Amino acid sequence: MVAIPQGRAEQWAALAERLRAIGLTSEWVERHESAVGRFPAAFAADWLRVQYAVSEEPAALALRLLARDEPVSRAEALAALGEECFAFAVGSGLIEETARGWRSLLRLFLLDSLYLLGDRPEQTTDTVMGVGTTTALLARASYPGERVGSALDLGCGGGALALLLARAADRVVGADLNVRAIAFARINAMLNGITNVEFRVGDWYAPVEGERFDLVVSQPPFLPLRDDQEKIVYLHGGRRGDEMAHLVVSRMPEYLTANGIGFVLADLVTVPVGVTALVSAEVVDLEVDAAIYCAQAERQRDRRWWEEAHRTVEHLRRCGVKEVRLTLLLVGAGGGEQLTVAGDRWAGMDRAGIDALWVAGAAGDWLEQRARIVAGTTMEGECPLGEKVRLWTLRSGRGSLRAYPQVGDGILDLIRWVTRGETLGASLGGLSAGDREKALGVIDELVRHGVLEMV
Ligand SMILES: C[S@@+](CC[C@H](N)C(=O)[O-])C[C@H]1O[C@@H](n2cnc3c(N)ncnc32)[C@H](O)[C@@H]1O
Structure with a gap:
């Protein structure tokens, strides 16, 4: 496992300042990514890669170096980071020189105005997840319209949601079982100059025993764990996958204030009884899901990869899993009402839209x-x-x-x-x-x- 990079708060803040100064923002990335949306999917990723490769913009160079695992020359790394931040990135162990050029040992993610470091998408026991599409979805769905007193991000990983909520809550706690994740979350707080979030290590609610929060968000691991696999903390949620989501939901009411609300996002086999839920209309295709997930562990697209994916699908069938759906659970929202929502609408839903679905009596x-x-x-x-x-x-x-x-x-x-x-x-x-x-x-x-x- 890559060593956790070391640096002082002001050095991390200076790195983020540099990235902002060269224009590397999520809007800049979105502009480039949406521009390739008109290409057939088979070409879009390659077109984007070449677009960044031919660009001399410092933002494109920084993106290749820190976020895309596409090595750059020393001169390009210097153009992206400037002398001081380049020296810090080398000294802290964030970037290294390889035969192919300079590359980052970690991955940079952009979420809203936040810069977040996570591990490269390797599957080792304590890999720290970067920002995924589901992270962004949960962020949008749960971000409160009005300021709240306290918020908890349970299973915070590198702290993306906790750091985002830092703007909307007076006090935020991020908790995770993975010591490495909490180390990343603390670095990410320094990178973004955020000081009102406390990160704690522990098993689910243990680090916040006896406390209550106005808002709780959680994206527990939700992939199935086969008997012949080693558990990866950020991925595996139990034998059939959704066991941890059920556990997190069942205990959440004890940690909510009287008007508090909790949001849990996970692929679910079954929806907990009596809990308000937005269930995706689309069924997760078990074979496609297993193929994508096993592709990270099996780099070669060969028979081994195919067999891995099929072992996962057979395992799910043995566990009695017929279908899985991405589900947003709202704990403390009363009712236990369930709505099935098509993916396109679901992905675009913000908190106001979600609240409007449940708040009866208008x-x-x-x-x-x-x-x-x-x-x-x-x-x-x-x-x-x-x-x-x-x-x-x-x-x-x-x-x-x-x-x-x-x-x-x-x-x-x-x-x-x-x-x-x-x-x-x-x-x-x-x-x-x-x-x-x-x-x-x-x-x-x-x-x-x-x-x-x-x-
Ligand atoms: C799917 S990742 C979500 C990370 C981040 N919150 C996000 O949304 O991008 C699940 C997180 O739950 C954490 N986790 C797994 N088991 C846990 C446990 N028993 N107690 C606390 N956190 C746990 C993992 O370390 C991982 O960071």
């Missing part, structure tokens, strides 16, 4: 507004030939929420009635107080399911 505030059916919403009825359809399935026109509320004629009549163009208050004016309350409850649910919208 319809009372819409009396001056008009309800209309979300364009493209459809209804389907299924029943034996010759019988009358009793229940209709509504599919949101946003093509997103697939909660598919099942409604009868009474609710269809209500939808027709409140979408004639009058304000909600006027439409419901003739009802008794009790019926009006009931109708508002139904309208609220239809809005949250993306079937109705208020204008």
Whole structure:
């Protein structure tokens, strides 16, 4: 395992300052990456690589050196980092010279305005995960709209979520079993000049025993561990994969304040009972997933890799796993309601969007507004030939929420009635107080399911 680079807080901060000064920001990276989006997938990665390889911009050179494992010459490394930061990077053990040129021993990740160091994607027991797509997804979904007092990042790895939350919370704790991860998290705090996050080592809740938090986020390991494999701390969540997610969720209420909320993101085989959940509509293809995951351990695309992947799939089948879905669990959000959400919508959801799905009872505030059916919403009825359809399935026109509320004629009549163009208050004016309350409850649910919208 690569030694953890050593440096003082001001040296790490100076390195980040240098990266900012040469324009290496997540916006800069996104601009370049989205520009290749128009290429067929088979060419996009190569086009991007060549684009960076021919560029003389210091940001491109720094990206190749620190983030992309594409070695650069000494002159290019100096152009990227400047004399002082280059000397620090060499002295601290962050970069080294190889026969192919200068390269980083670690990986730099950019998340929002943060610079984060993690391990290269090797699979050894205590490898520290960098920022993954699921990290970014959880960050967006959980980042609070209003400041909170305290936040906990459980299984924080290199500290990405904890450091992001440092802006939104007075006090943040990041905890992880992996000592190496906590060492990285402390370096990442220095790199970003963040001082209101405390990083602790320990098994799940042990480092925060007796404490409560307004916000808890966690992305536990969620890959299955076969009997013949060595456990990799950041990847393996139990024999079938989702055991750790279940454990984290079951104990979370003890660590939440009265109005606290917890977000757990994981690939789940089963959704814990009574917990509010956004379940991805897409099933994780077990074979594809196993092939991608085994590709990191088996560099050659050969028979060994193929056999590894198949051993994993067979193992899952033996464990009774038929399907796995990416799921966001909301602990403390009450209800235990579950919605199935298509991937495209899911990936783009921020905290406000997620809150709006669960916060019931808003319809009372819409009396001056008009309800209309979300364009493209459809209804389907299924029943034996010759019988009358009793229940209709509504599919949101946003093509997103697939909660598919099942409604009868009474609710269809209500939808027709409140979408004639009058304000909600006027439409419901003739009802008794009790019926009006009931109708508002139904309208609220239809809005949250993306079937109705208020204008
Ligand atoms: C999938 S990684 C997530 C890392 C980071 N939070 C993120 O979202 O990018 C799972 C993390 O859980 C940690 N972990 C695994 N087992 C743990 C345990 N028993 N107690 C605390 N943390 C654990 C791993 O070390 C790893 O950092």
